[in-house]
Amino acid sequence: MNIMPTTTTARDIQRNYRQIFDQVKASGEPTIVLTNNQPDVAIIDINKLEQLHERIKEIELIDALDSIRVYETEKKAGNLKELKSLVDLIDEN
Numbered sequence: 877m878n879i880m881p882t883t884t885t886a887r888d889i890q891r892n893y894r895q896i897f898d899q900v901k902a903s904g905e906p907t908i909v910l911t912n913n914q915p916d917v918a919i920i921d922i923n924k925l926e927q928l929h930e931r932i933k934e935i936e937l938i939d940a941l942d943s944i945r946v947y948e949t950e951k952k953a954g955n956l957k958e959l960k961s962l963v964d965l966i967d968e969n
Contacts, residue, residue: 882907
């Protein structure tokens with residue numbers, strides 16, 4: 877992945893959309909579209925987007941499994957406390 881993302885303008889897309897789209901597909905890297913010199917949207921290859929979505933799902937699953945492991949460890953150690961409300965949680969700290 878490049879340190880500096882590729883950028884283009886909305887005007888360039890109007891004039892050269894096919895070239896810009898082909899560049900995104902070939903490189904696999906997104907292109908940031910600037911409007912008034914500010915990032916507005918990104919163009920990303922659909923395959924790359926699907927890969928990102930899959931990676932997010934994997935990370936969420938890993939995080940959920942890790943939370944379950946922590947819960948089980950803390951339960952075995954007797955470190956869990958039953959809280960009746962959010963106020964109880966705040967009062968704990």
